[in-house]
Structure formats: C-alpha cells, structure tokens
Amino acid sequence: MKTKSMWSFRLSTAALVLIPIAIGINYIGKTIAAGLKLPLWLDSLGTILSSMLAGPIVGGLSGIINNIIYGITLDPVSTVYAITSGVIGIVVGALAYKGWVNNFAKALLLGLVVGAIAATVSTPLNMIFWEGQTGNVWGDALYAYILSQNGPIWLASFLDSIVVDLPDKLISVLLCFFIFKGLPKNVKRLYQNNQRFEEL
Amino acid sequence: MTLYVKQDSLIHEIDPITKVIYAFVAALLPYILPSHTVALIVLVISIMLLVVGKVFRKIIPLIGLSLFLIVSLVIIQGIFRPDNVTPLFHFGPIIFYKEGLSYGLLLMLRVINLLCAFGVLILTTKPDDLIQSFIQKGMSPRIGYVIGSVLQLIPQMSATIATIKDAQRSRGLETEGSLLVRIKAFLPLIGPVIMNSLISTRERSIALEVRGFNAKQKKTFLHEVHTYKYAKVIQAVLILIFIFAILWRIFL
Amino acid sequence: MLSCGGFSYEKIIVENLKYKYPDTDQLALNDVSFEVEEGEVIGIVGQNSAGKSSLCLALTGLIPHFFNGAYGGKVLIDGIEVKTSTITDLSQKAGLVFDNPFTQMTASKYTVYDEIAFGLENIGVSREEMIERVDWSLKMMGIENIKDKNPFDLSGGQMQRVAIASVIAMRPEILVLDEPTSQLDPQASEEVFRVIQQLSQEGITIVIAEHKMEKLASFTDRILLLYEGKQIDFDTPQKVFSRDDLHDYGVVPPIFTTYCKAMGMKNKKTNTYPVTLAEVSSLLGGENNEWNKS
Numbered sequence: 001m002k003t004k005s006m007w008s009f010r011l012s013t014a015a016l017v018l019i020p021i022a023i024g025i026n027y028i029g030k031t032i033a034a035g036l037k038l039p040l041w042l043d044s045l046g047t048i049l050s051s052m053l054a055g056p057i058v059g060g061l062s063g064i065i066n067n068i069i070y071g072i073t074l075d076p077v078s079t080v081y082a083i084t085s086g087v088i089g090i091v092v093g094a095l096a097y098k099g100w101v102n103n104f105a106k107a108l109l110l111g112l113v114v115g116a117i118a119a120t121v122s123t124p125l126n127m128i129f130w131e132g133q134t135g136n137v138w139g140d141a142l143y144a145y146i147l148s149q150n151g152p153i154w155l156a157s158f159l160d161s162i163v164v165d166l167p168d169k170l171i172s173v174l175l176c177f178f179i180f181k182g183l184p185k186n187v188k189r190l191y192q193n194n195q196r197f198e199e200l
Numbered sequence: 201m202t203l204y205v206k207q208d209s210l211i212h213e214i215d216p217i218t219k220v221i222y223a224f225v226a227a228l229l230p231y232i233l234p235s236h237t238v239a240l241i242v243l244v245i246s247i248m249l250l251v252v253g254k255v256f257r258k259i260i261p262l263i264g265l266s267l268f269l270i271v272s273l274v275i276i277q278g279i280f281r282p283d284n285v286t287p288l289f290h291f292g293p294i295i296f297y298k299e300g301l302s303y304g305l306l307l308m309l310r311v312i313n314l315l316c317a318f319g320v321l322i323l324t325t326k327p328d329d330l331i332q333s334f335i336q337k338g339m340s341p342r343i344g345y346v347i348g349s350v351l352q353l354i355p356q357m358s359a360t361i362a363t364i365k366d367a368q369r370s371r372g373l374e375t376e377g378s379l380l381v382r383i384k385a386f387l388p389l390i391g392p393v394i395m396n397s398l399i400s401t402r403e404r405s406i407a408l409e410v411r412g413f414n415a416k417q418k419k420t421f422l423h424e425v426h427t428y429k430y431a432k433v434i435q436a437v438l439i440l441i442f443i444f445a446i447l448w449r450i451f452l
Numbered sequence: 453m454l455s456c457g458g459f460s461y462e463k464i465i466v467e468n469l470k471y472k473y474p475d476t477d478q479l480a481l482n483d484v485s486f487e488v489e490e491g492e493v494i495g496i497v498g499q500n501s502a503g504k505s506s507l508c509l510a511l512t513g514l515i516p517h518f519f520n521g522a523y524g525g526k527v528l529i530d531g532i533e534v535k536t537s538t539i540t541d542l543s544q545k546a547g548l549v550f551d552n553p554f555t556q557m558t559a560s561k562y563t564v565y566d567e568i569a570f571g572l573e574n575i576g577v578s579r580e581e582m583i584e585r586v587d588w589s590l591k592m593m594g595i596e597n598i599k600d601k602n603p604f605d606l607s608g609g610q611m612q613r614v615a616i617a618s619v620i621a622m623r624p625e626i627l628v629l630d631e632p633t634s635q636l637d638p639q640a641s642e643e644v645f646r647v648i649q650q651l652s653q654e655g656i657t658i659v660i661a662e663h664k665m666e667k668l669a670s671f672t673d674r675i676l677l678l679y680e681g682k683q684i685d686f687d688t689p690q691k692v693f694s695r696d697d698l699h700d701y702g703v704v705p706p707i708f709t710t711y712c713k714a715m716g717m718k719n720k721k722t723n724t725y726p727v728t729l730a731e732v733s734s735l736l737g738g739e740n741n742e743w744n745k746s
Contacts, residue, residue, distance in 0.1 A: 013413055013518075014405040016342055020559070021397045024357045025390075031361065032389050036382040038376055049394070065343070069350050073203055073327070076227075076318035128231070130317070131277060131307055135269030140276060168323035175387065179394055183248035187246050187398055187477055190405075195515035200470045200524025328562060330585030341574075356559075356604055396466035403555035406514055411558070411618060415540045420576050422569040422583075448540045 004095045015191045019172045021045035022062040023069065025059055028081045029171040029172075040168045048114075051093035052101055053183075054191035059089030060174040080129050084121045091117055092173070101177055111173035115166035122165065132157025139164045201321050202351060203258065211253030211324045215428040219316050219321040222249075222279075224437045226317035232445045236302075239309035246316035246416050255323040263315050277304035317353040327351050329426055341419050360393055383428045463489035463626055463657045464511065464546075468525035471515055473505060480506040482681035483525075488659065488674075490625075493652050495668035495689070496661040498678035499702025504661035505691035507678065508550070508630040510534065510658060530625060535551065546626040547619035551634045553611035555605045556618075564606070565590075565599045568618045575622070589617035592654070607688075609640025613647060620651065627651060629660040645671075647671050665706045669693060669727035677701060690724035708732050 014130030025046030033042040047066060049058025063085030091114055095101075100110045126132050132153050133140050139160040146156035180188075189195075225245055230239035241254075258365040263270075276285075284297030328348065332342040335344045368388055369375065375385045455590065464487065471481040481503050488494050494516035496504045509515040513534050516523040527534040529545045550556065561567040568589055572582045577688065590596045593613040598606060601613055604635050612632060620627065629648065641664070649671050652658050660669050668689065673694040677685040679701040692698075693705040694713075704710075705727070712718070712725045717735060726732045 011342075012405075013269075013409055014401055016346060017405045017408065017656045018398075019346045020353050021401055023350045024353045024397060025394055027354050028357050028393055029362055029390060031358065032269070032386060036385055036389075038382060038386065039379075042386070045394070046340075046388070049398075053398075061343075065346060065350070069347060071318065072322050072330070073351065076262070076315050077266050077269070077323070079318075130269065130273055130311065131303070133269070133273060133276060135266070135272060137268075140272050144276045144280050147276070147282065153282065166726075178387075179391070183395075183398065185397045187402070189474065190402055195474070195520040197520040198522045200472065297669060328566075345560050348556070352559045352562065352604065378701075400555050403550065403552055404559065406509075406518060406548070406550070407556040407615075409514065409518055409539045410512060410556060410621065412540045412543055412574035413537070415574045415576070417574075417576035420573055420579060420582065422573060422579065422586075424579075447468045 007057060007095065009057060012191065015058050018050050018054055018058060018191055019065060021063050022050035023066045024057075025049065026062075027167035028068050031200060040171055041164075042168065042175075044085065044172055045176055047085060047089045047122070048092050048172055049149075051089045052094070052096045052176060052180045053188060055097055056090040056093030058076035058191070060086045061089070063087070065096050070085035071121055076098035077135075081122060082127055083125065084118055087121045088114055088118055088169070103181060104134060104174075104177070107174060110177075111170035112166070114173055116162070118165040118169050119158060119161035122161045123154065126157050126161060127154065132160065134164055136160070136164045142170075202327050203262070205255045205258055205323050207324070209253045209324070211249055211255075211320065213428060214324075214434070215392050215426055215431045216325050216330040217337065218428060218431045218438075220323055220330070220439050221435050225319040225442045227314040229440070229445055230306075230313055232442075234306065234314055236306055236309065237403060239306060241299070243309060243313040243316060244292075246320055249320045250316060250323070253324045257325050259316055259319040262319055263312060265313060267313060267399040270307065270311055272407065272450075273311070274301065277301070283333050296431035324326045328423075332421060332423065333425070336420070336421075336425060342413075345413075357393060357397065360396075361389070364389060364392055388414040461489060462487045462528075463490045463492075463530055463733060465528040466510075466525070467527075469507075469510060469527055470522075470524035471510060472522040473506075473519060476521075476612075477575045479681050480512065484678070484681075486676060486683065486685045486686045487523075488657060490657055491652075491655050492674065493658045493672045494657065495658070495672035495675045496678060497663075497665065497668065497675055497703050498684075498690075501680075502678040502702070503681040504678060505630050507676075508548065508628045508659070508661055508680070508682070511626070511628050512546050512548040513537060520631075540575070543571070543624065544622050545624055546623035547622055548626055548628050548630070549612075549619055549630065549632050550630040553608045553615055553635065554604075556615040557611065559604075560600055563600050564595065564603055566593070567603045567614060568621050571696040573619060579702045585621045585623065586617075590687050592620060592650065593617040602614065607640065609636050609643055612640070612644055616647060616651075616686050617646070620656070624656070626659065629658070629662075629678045631661055631663065632734050634663065665693070665704065666708070666728070669709075670730075678696045687722075689727045690719070690722060692722040693727045 023046055026043050029045040030041060030043035031038055047059060047063045050062045064082045067078045067082035067085045095110055100106045126134055133143055141161035142163050143156045146159060215238050216227050226242050250259055267364050278296040279294060279300065281303055284300045286298040287295045287300045288301060289296055329343045373383050373385055373388055379395030467485050469481050469484040470479055472479050477650045496507060498504050503571060506515060510527055515538050529542060532545060534542060556565060558570050561570055565586060568586045569582055572585060578595045588641055590599055593616055595610065595613050595617060598610055603611060633644050645667055647657060674687060675689050677692055684701055698705055708729055709727050726735060
C-alpha cells in the first residue's frame with residue numbers, strides 16, 4: 001500500500017474533500033471546548049485527524065487553509081498562525097506515516113513533540129507581531145513573571161507559548177488517536193491515492 | 201459563514217485582488233516602519249475606508265475578539281518591558297513606565313490596524329468573488345473548492361452540534377459542573393459529528409467525481425469577473441508604497 | 453470518433469461483469485451480463501447487499517476507477533469501455549444520482565443555480581451554453597422557483613431534484629439512479645418519480661435501483677433481479693414479479709401481484725400475474741376479459 005511517497009501533491013478527490021471537513025472539525029472542537037468552558041483550545045482536532053488519515057500534505061494544507069479562512073471570516077489574528085497550523089499538520093502526517101500512531105505510548109510521545117514544535121514555531125511569530133505575548137491569561141502571566149525576573153524576552157515568549165500549546169496539543173493528539181483507532185477500515189483507506197484496481 | 205456585509209458602496213465596487221493587496225500592505229506597514237505616526241496614519245485610512253464602505257460598525261465586534269490581547273499588550277509592556285526606566289504612574293506597588301506604555305501603545309495600534317485593514321477586505325468582499333478571483337489569477341480550482349466548501353460546511357456542522365447537544369442532554373449527558381464532568385462531556389458531543397462527517401466524504405467525493413471534478417479541461421465560470429477600472433493603478437501604488445517602506449527601513 | 457462495425461443500438465452492454473471491493477473476500481458482482489436499449493427504463497431489484505449499488509457504480513465508472521478493488525468482464529456505455537475510460541468522460545454519457553440528497557450537494561456553491569452549473573464549469577462548457585443548460589435542467593425538474601436559494605436550506609425532496617438537475621445538466625444519455633427516494637417522505641418521492649418519468653419521455657435511458665416495487669412495476673420496461681451479486685433474471689416486470697421463488701431472493705412483489713397470486717388471477721396468454729393497479733382493473737372491469745381465474 002505504501003508504494004507512493006507520502007509527499008505526493010496529486011491528491012485524490014476524497015483527500016481534498018477531507019480538508020474542508022477537517023477545518024469544520026477544528027471549528028466544532030473549538031466551539032464545544034469554549035461552550036464547556038474547558039481550559040484548552042481543542043481547535044486543531046480536524047487538522048490532526050486529517051494528517052493521520054491522509055498524510056502530511058493534506059494535514060499541512062488543512063492547517064494553513066484553516067487559519068487563512070478564520071482570518072478572512074472570523075478573526076484576522078489567526079492568519080498569523082497559519083504557519084504553526086501548517087507545521088502541525090505536516091509533522092503529525094509524517095510521523096503518523098512512520099508509525100507514531102500505532103500505540104498509545106507512541107501517540108503520547110507524538111503529542112509532546114507536536115506541542116513542543118507548535119510552541120517553537122509560534123514563538124518567533126509572537127515576537128514579530130505582539131512582542132512575544134499570546135493573549136492567553138496563563139501564558140501572559142508567566143511571560144510577565146519571567147520579564148519581572150529579568151529573563152530574556154524570547155524565553156518569556158517561548159514559555160508563554162508552551163504553557164498554552166503543550167497541554168492542548170497533547171490532549172488533542174490523544175483524542176485524535178482514539179478516534180482514528182475507532183474508524184472503520186474502509187474510511188481509513190479512502191484517502192490514500194496510491195491504489196490501482198486489479199484484473200479478475 | 202461570512203462577515204461580508206452587502207452594501208452599495210465605492211469600496212464594494214473595488215475588485216477583490218486589489219483589496220487583498222491593500223489588506224496586506226496596510227497590515228504590514230506599521231511593522232516595517234515602527235513609528236506611532238505611521239501606524240496611526242494607516243489606521244485612520246483603514247477606518248475611513250470602512251466608513252466609506254458603510255461597514256464601520258461591523259469592525260467593533262471583530263476588535264472585541266482580540267480585546268484581551270490588546271489590553272494585555274499595553275499592561276504587560278507598560279510594567280515589565282526590559283528597557284523601562286522612566287516611571288509614569290503607579291497603582292499601589294505596580295509601576296507603569298513611559299517606555300513600556302509607549303511601546304505597548306504602538307503594539308496596540310498595530311493590532312487594531314491589522315484588524316481594520318483586513319476588515320476592509322472581509323466586510324466588503326463576497327467570499328465566492330474572492331475565491332473566483334484567485335482561481336482566475338492561477339490558484340488551483342481544487343483549492344478554490346476547498347475554501348468555498350469550508351464556508352458552506354461550517355454553519356452546517358454548527359447546526360448539527362446544536363442538535364446533538366440537545367439529544368445528548370435529553371439522554372442525561374451533563375455539560376455543566378466540575379472540570380472533570382465537562383471534560384467527560386466533550387467526546388460524546390464531538391464524536392458523532394466527526395464520524396458522520398468523515399463518512400460523508402466518500403459520498404461527497406462520488407458526487408464531485410460524477411460532475412467532472414477531475415476533468416483535465418480548462419475550467420469555465422458561470423459568473424463573469426468583477427472588474428474595476430482603477431484596479432491596476434491602485435495595485436501599483438500600494439506595491440510601490442510597500443517597496444518604498446522596506447527601502448526606507450533598510451537604508452534610512 | 454468513427455467506430456467501424458462497432459456500432460450498436462444498445463446503450464449499455466454488460467458482459468460477465470465481476471467485481472470485488474478492496475479488503476473483502478466476496479464478489480459484490482458475480483458474472484452479470486445484460487444489454488439495455490436506447491430509451492428503455494430498467495429497474496434493478498434485490499435485497500440489501502444484492503449488488504444493486506455496485507452495479508450502479510459500475511455503470512458510471514466509479515467501479516473500478518474510484519473504488520479500485522478487483523474487476524473483471526466488460527461494461528460498454530454508448531460504445532465506450534468503462535475500464536479504459538475515466539469517470540469524467542463517462543459522466544457525460546451516464547449520470548449518477550444516489551440516495552443521500554445532502555452529500556450530493558457540492559457544499560461549495562451558495563445558490564441552486566450555481567450548484568447546477570458546477571459540473572459544467574468543470575468540463576469547460578461555454579458561459580452561454582451553461583446558462584441555457586442550467587435553465588433547461590431547472591425547468592425539467594420544476595425547481596425554477598428555488599434557483600436563488602442556498603442548496604442546504606432546501607427540503608430533502610427539493611435537494612434531490614437539484615441533484616438530478618445537476619447531473620442531467622451534463623447532458624448524459626443515460627441516467628443511473630441508486631434508490632433515489634429511499635431517504636424521502638412519500639410526497640417528495642412522488643415528485644422525484646414524476647420527474648424521472650418525464651426524463652424518460654425525453655428519451656433518456658434510465659436505470660433505477662429501487663425498493664418501491666409498485667413504482668417500478670408501473671414505469672419500467674424490464675427488471676433486473678440480483679441476489680448476492682448474481683444476476684437471477686432480466687425480464688418484463690410481469691415475468692419477474694410472477695416468479696414463484698421471488699421471496700427466496702428477498703424481494704416482495706407489488707401488492708397487486710401478491711393479491712392476484714393469492715386469488716389465483718393470472719393472465720392466461722402470458723402466464724403472468726398483474727403488477728399494476730391498471731392491469732388489475734382491466735381484469736376486473738374489462739369486457740374482453742383476458743384475465744381469468746385459473
């Protein structure tokens with residue numbers, strides 16, 4: 001089944017149709033999490049799931065398009081993080097393809113890696129646009145604390161990000177891992193575009 | 201799902217691509233040239249365009265979304281910015297400094313300006329027109345499909361959520377109470393929507409395939425392009441300003 | 453393209469078609485062979501998983517091109533071999549409508565009018581012709597009044613007619629419908645059946661998989677009976693529904709046939725039971741009574 005590279009840009013129709021669904025799931029996750037007043041964003045479930053299902057290209061596109069669309073429809077600030085979302089999709093897609101979603105322990109590790117990478121990518125963006133802050137209460141409190149202790153801004157900014165991103169991405173990846181495991185086989189195979197029919 | 205406001209205005213008449221260029225140039229200028237004056241001038245221009253576009257009132261909730269970020273920027277920079285030296289005033293033991301407040305104010309202007317600049321685009325441009333303009337500029341129609349589809353599906357999926365919420369509640373799912381209770385409610389609420397929407401991708405793919413989605417022919421369009429007389433001139437001016445700003449920053 | 457000697461009056465030719473979905477062991481279609489003439493209306497009947505949907509997908513090229521799996525035999529649509537063609541090319545020969553109205557909407561167009569034009573934009577139809585075709589489709593389906601509505605704001609029955617309009621705008625000569633009314637209420641089903649019959653009168657060849665046997669009996673020319681992927685029969689509704697072993701294949705004949713069977717009312721000439729109300733009443737009220745109690 002893995003004859004074609006996971007990096008192929010020739011996406012099947014099903015893989016393309018998955019992208020808007022993924023973005024919709026991101027939105028639904030965010031809405032429900034906010035509705036339940038959970039202390040997490042949970043706004044990247046769709047991106048992560050689509051990456052697990054269809055690989056890094058679909059995952060990356062889901063992430064980037066997700067933030068651009070939020071930017072032009074609901075919240076312009078989110079456009080800034082299109083890069084972060086894209087990187088999350090690419091990382092999850094590539095690592096899932098390498099077998100990082102085969103069991104719970106690996107998925108746990110994947111969640112930590114994704115959280116750390118998300119914070120690393122967001123930090124320079126936060127530095128450029130808002131002097132390293134994130135607009136999250138807990139993150140910004142930590143940021144203020146580090147600065148008051150005369151810590152460097154980049155460190156304050158990175159910790160500001162990681163406080164927000166690490167738990168959120170870890171929980172998100174684990175939730176997606178359970179959903180992914182529960183999906184029927186014919187749904188999982190739908191998004192691979194590397195098959196041919198055989199003669200009978 | 202769209203913030204587009206249907207109005208009859210000069211700004212609505214401008215073609216989408218010109219407005220996209222405006223949004224980016226206007227949003228980035230105060231970052232390229234870090235001065236309060238530049239940020240203020242660009243912000244005033246954006247606000248004027250919003251007023252001419254008859255959509256000024258619609259920008260307020262948009263700014264409201266980022267209110268916490270904006271306030272937090274001014275306060276934290278005012279108190280903690282490393283190069284703070286000149287105390288300005290204090291609340292009890294908390295001292296606000298001139299340098300930090302000034303910088304926080306610049307950050308605030310930048311954020312509000314970014315919101316207003318994109319507001320000009322978002323509030324006065326129909327999403328389908330925007331997508332079609334990009335396709336005609338060479339963006340893949342398949343990506344165009346994806347964007348169009350998101351805007352159509354999100355309200356659809358939100359409606360499903362409301363239905364599921366009611367159904368789950370009537371079956372005794374608790375969505376209020378301690379954090380643990382609320383965490384436990386998350387998966388039963390979102391699970392069915394995720395499953396159904398993933399399963400629906402198969403049928404939707406079929407529906408698209410039988411309507412030539414993978415056709416190799418050059419695509420045609422039902423709607424004619426929305427053209428604007430002064431598009432080229434305005435675009436050229438915007439890009440020149442942008443280049444000039446970068447050169448100014450580098451050489452002066 | 454000129455075909456030398458390959459010209460056939462048959463719109464659809466299926467020869468020894470076999471198909472197996474990926475990751476399955478059983479054949480979904482097992483040696484199916486039949487031919488359909490231009491303008492005919494063909495009903496496909498059989499219980500769930502008899503192969504009705506698979507056959508519909510095979511006539512429109514989704515089997516094998518979308519589903520992959522294992523494929524054998526031959527399907528010719530208007531002279532074009534499905535196996536070596538593409539779904540796009542076939543879509544202009546044989547259109548497909550299926551049961552779920554909601555998923556058949558592209559979800560990327562904001563009005564019914566634009567929705568119907570979607571396929572035409574993809575295959576590069578000129579703007580003038582596009583408008584002409586969309587207007588024709590709207591009229592055929594009787595949905596001109598909702599052309600400016602958002603497809604997702606419609607009722608199931610309206611949505612299904614938009615789905616049919618979107619497919620016939622591609623101007624196929626064959627329309628394949630896979631249980632087009634199974635998710636609709638009775639009134640909406642009636643409307644959908646009415647427009648299908650109208651399309652048939654326009655000369656479009658129709659293949660329809662359906663569970664509503666009374667409906668099928670009233671407007672199909674021939675019925676294809678499938679069971680576990682195998683073709684059991686392909687004949688007139690009277691012949692197929694008069695079979696004594698119909699129940700073994702999980703098919704319930706039209707209510708009229710069941711009654712007449714119970715009462716032993718048979719057409720002596722053809723040796724079949726009536727399948728429609730019209731046939732029953734001609735038996736009961738007709739002067740030259742060709743139906744007799746046996």
